[in-house]
Structure formats: structure tokens, C-alpha cells
Amino acid sequence: xxxxxxxxxxxxxxxxxxxxxxxxxxxxxxxxxxxxxxxxxxxxxxxxxxxxxxxxxxxxxxxxxxxxxxxxxxxxxxxxxxxxxxxxxxxxxxxxxxxxxxxxxxxxxxxxxxxxxxxxxxxxxxxxxxxxxxxxxxxxxxxxxxxxxxxxxxxxxxxxxxxxxxxxxxxxxxxxxxxxxxxxxxxxxxxxxxxxxxxxxxxxxxxxxxxxxxxxxxxxxxxxxxxxxxxxxxxxxxxxxxxxxxxxxxxxxxxxxxxxxxxxxxxxxxxxxxxxxxxxxxxxxxxxxxxxxxxxxxxxxxxxxxxxxxxxxxxxxxxxxxxxxxxxxxxxxxxxxxxxxxxxxxxxxxxxxxxxxxxxxxxxxxxxxxxxxxxxxxxxxxxxxxxxxxxxxxxxxxxxxxxxxxxxxxxxxxxxxxxxxxxxxxxxxxxxxxxxxxxxxxxxxxxxxxxxxxxxxxxxxxxxxxxxxxxxxxxxxxxxxxxxxxxxxxxxxxxxxxxxxxxxxxxxxxxxxxxxxxxxxxxxxxxxxxxxxxxxxxxxx
Numbered sequence: 001x002x003x004x005x006x007x008x009x010x011x012x013x014x015x016x017x018x019x020x021x022x023x024x025x026x027x028x029x030x031x032x033x034x035x036x037x038x039x040x041x042x043x044x045x046x047x048x049x050x051x052x053x054x055x056x057x058x059x060x061x062x063x064x065x066x067x068x069x070x071x072x073x074x075x076x077x078x079x080x081x082x083x084x085x086x087x088x089x090x091x092x093x094x095x096x097x098x099x100x101x102x103x104x105x106x107x108x109x110x111x112x113x114x115x116x117x118x119x120x121x122x123x124x125x126x127x128x129x130x131x132x133x134x135x136x137x138x139x140x141x142x143x144x145x146x147x148x149x150x151x152x153x154x155x156x157x158x159x160x161x162x163x164x165x166x167x168x169x170x171x172x173x174x175x176x177x178x179x180x181x182x183x184x185x186x187x188x189x190x191x192x193x194x195x196x197x198x199x200x201x202x203x204x205x206x207x208x209x210x211x212x213x214x215x216x217x218x219x220x221x222x223x224x225x226x227x228x229x230x231x232x233x234x235x236x237x238x239x240x241x242x243x244x245x246x247x248x249x250x251x252x253x254x255x256x257x258x259x260x261x262x263x264x265x266x267x268x269x270x271x272x273x274x275x276x277x278x279x280x281x282x283x284x285x286x287x288x289x290x291x292x293x294x295x296x297x298x299x300x301x302x303x304x305x306x307x308x309x310x311x312x313x314x315x316x317x318x319x320x321x322x323x324x325x326x327x328x329x330x331x332x333x334x335x336x337x338x339x340x341x342x343x344x345x346x347x348x349x350x351x352x353x354x355x356x357x358x359x360x361x362x363x364x365x366x367x368x369x370x371x372x373x374x375x376x377x378x379x380x381x382x383x384x385x386x387x388x389x390x391x392x393x394x395x396x397x398x399x400x401x402x403x404x405x406x407x408x409x410x411x412x413x414x415x416x417x418x419x420x421x422x423x424x425x426x427x428x429x430x431x432x433x434x435x436x437x438x439x440x441x442x443x444x445x446x447x448x449x450x451x452x453x454x455x456x457x458x459x460x461x462x463x464x465x466x467x468x469x470x471x472x473x474x475x476x477x478x479x480x481x482x483x484x485x486x487x488x489x490x491x492x493x494x495x496x497x498x499x500x501x502x503x504x505x506x507x508x509x510x511x512x513x514x515x516x517x518x519x520x521x522x523x524x525x526x527x528x529x530x531x532x533x534x535x536x537x538x539x540x541x
Contacts, residue, residue, distance in 0.1 A: 002529070010052065011523065017511075035061045036058050075207075082275075094288075095473060104134055116443045143414035146285065160274045175233050196219065237254075252274070288472060290354070292468070297417075302454040307320070310431060321419070331405055337398075350456070356370055
């Protein structure tokens, strides 16, 4: 090879190296960009003599192991951030000391204490009615807030699912483009590879996924149960659907290649924003709303029983002071029969904040599952009624085998909590009609309810609410601590990833100077070749 050819090969290599370095510098702040290195090799086509340099390619500095770890860490961090954002709202709501339920329950029992001192006094009776109305209004306001949060979570789940589907479609399209580009040029399309890995990172922020490489170029992206979201140039959609078991919740379903819809268990999603939303709803939101309802039913039911044992100013037996809702029972959409269940409270002290599932097994037998503790048992109707955990259900007929029913004894109880009386003369402060209007026997008994363990037979009203506030506060603190730890781990992995794949401006500037000198040196080779040729031609003339 001539000196000219050797010099030209060096100039071409220097130009490519300068272009690669310049591209790194201009993309230093491009999210998802992986720095590139020029690969140079000796041209061996000329035999023993040196014949210049060749550009073997431009290598993308991408470490799949570190990137996978970073994606997984980011997915867990997003889940915790989502969870923390939601639970902090409940923590702030319940811990409000000025307008919280603790203050209003104390005001209610303080008004009862005033009533015990003047059982026939109109002002004292108005005080009881007014404080009880304020208290139940706050119960309902809290329940409305929690129900609105549930609606918000449902909406966010739908938004996340739409984003997941959009990213899955883009990844599938890039799989196709990358395969075609490699087939056409034989080289890696680095820009497309960066785009695809950035989309995978974004997808991990929404839902935890596993990525495997197929045929050396295509990504298969799957959720934790192995179902693919992306396979080659095809993508498969998730769908946000109303739960077949609980119509108040939106869950996630999978649309497979045949177009069939498969409902997914919530445990399928642990990471990403979707995992955080589902975990918050099942672990905190459901529990808080159930416990709030339990407190409302326990207070209202226990108070009603004692109030009905007394006598009002008119000498009549006491009536129910509070209105209470009924337990919620939902028939699964997949049931084969049209059987429904009527529900009522049968024992306020036996109520829990747990949810239950009843599944008909045939032969008049039901499987009862506590969805909170996981306990399972078999029960059968007695005189046509099913009784457990303080509730009684009456089936409208005989279900089909495997028909299931979701029972939520207290989920919506706070929403229906209200004061039944409007006439203060009907407040039953007396123990017996013959004792006269000055009798405060029942008023004292009503006041003493605050000291009795009427909430599941284990806690007083104030104790149960304090426990609820404490549990939410502790969970919020634990979530924040876990988030802080996870943020540190994610930052550490990001640092590792950037050290390997990120652009270092100082390094690139040094390369720029080096390749400029390389270009100038090769230009000198061509200059020397020209001078030599001129000398030879001059000698011949």
C-alpha cells in the first residue's frame, strides 16, 4: 500500500474518532445515552508491510448486569415513593389533633357527663345531640376522604396501565427496527439500542419486568409471572378492569395473543408505581377504612344497645340513637347462580376489621376464608342463616358449587353512620320510668361505655382509634425509612452505571485533543508522501 493510502486511512480513522468523541460530548446530558468508543485495527490486507488502519466499529459502553440491577432498584424505589405519597395523606388526616376523631369523641362523652348532672336539662340534651352529630359527620367525612382516595388509586392504576401498554408497543417497534438495521448494515444501531434500553428503564418505573434477549437482538419483556409484555415485534396489553370480586376496586388483567382476558393476582406486581398503588390499597387503605368502620359500628351499636335499655323524658323505652349501615356482601361476577346474600350485624363485640370470602362447596357447606389472616374453616347454615365474626348472612337460594361471595363487615360502615334522633326528649337518660325525669341511671351507663372494651372485645373507643393512628404512623415511618435506604442503593448503582457507561467530559476533552493530534500527524504523512513524490518526479525530469 502506498504512503498516500496509509495516510488517508489514518485521516479517515481520525475523523471517525473525532465524530464519536464529539457525539459523546454533545450527548453528555441526554438521558439514557451510553458513551461510545471507536474501535481501530491494523489493516492486514497488505501482507508483511503495514498497510494502514481500519475502523472496526463503534462500541456502545453498555453493561447489562449493572443496568438490570439499576432498573430493579429504581422499580422498588418507585413503588416505595408511590406508597409513601399515599400513606402520608392518611397519616396527616388521622393525626390531626384539632379536628380529629379523638377530640370529637371526647366532646361527645363530655356532653354525656354534663347530661348525668342534669338529665332533664334541655341545654344538656341539646349538647349531647350536637356533639354526636359533629362526631358522626367527622366519621362520614373521613370515610368520604378514604373513598375518594380509593377512586384516585383506581384512576392512577388505569393511567399506569395505559403508559405500560404505550411503552410496550414502542419497545416492540424498536425490536423490529433494530433487527432490520443489523440485517442491513451488519452493525449495531447504537442510537436505537439506547432508545430501547431507556424505554425498558421507564417501564421498570411503572411495573417490575424481566428482560431476556432473543435471537441476539430482540428483547422479550415479561412481568413476574412470566407473561410477556413484549415478544419480538409484538406487544401484549394489560387492562385496568373492575374487580370481579370487589366492584369498588380496579384490578389489572392481561390480554393474551388469542385475545382472551386473564385476571392477574395483585401479588404479580410488587415494584414500580403500579406495585406501590396496589400494595398501598391492600395493605393500608383497606385496613384503615375497615378499622374506621369497625369503630363506628362498635360505638354506634354498643351505644344503641344501652340506650334502648333506658327510658326517655316521655317515659317511653329508648330507641336506637344511631343509624348504622349493614355489612357489605358482593357476589362474584363469575358466579353461575343468581344467589345473593342479605347481611346484618348480630354481635357488635365479635366484629373484626377483616374481610372474608365465602365459597360454596356443595352439600350445604361453605369454605370461609379470612382474607386478612389467611385462616380457613368450613361453616354451614343454621336455620337458613350463616353466622360468623359478628355478622349473619341469609342466602336468597342455593348457590352453585364454587360460587363465591366477598364479605366486608365494616368497609363502608362509617359512611352510613348517623344520628337517628332529632327530638332531644327521646334521649333515654333514665333507668326506669317510675324514677322520674331526674333519673340519670342510664346516662351514667352510657357515659361508662367509653371505658369498656367494646371494639372487638379488646379495646375502648379511644384506644382503638389511638391504635389506628399509631399503626398508620408506624407504617408511614417504616415506608419512609425503607425509601431512604432504597434511594441510597439506587444512587450507588446509578453511580456505578455512569462510571461504566456515562460520558466524562474531562475524558472526552482529552480524547478530542488526542484525536486532533492524530489527525494532524496523518496529514503530515500525506504531506511527506507528496514531498517524496515531487522529489522523485523532479529527479526523472
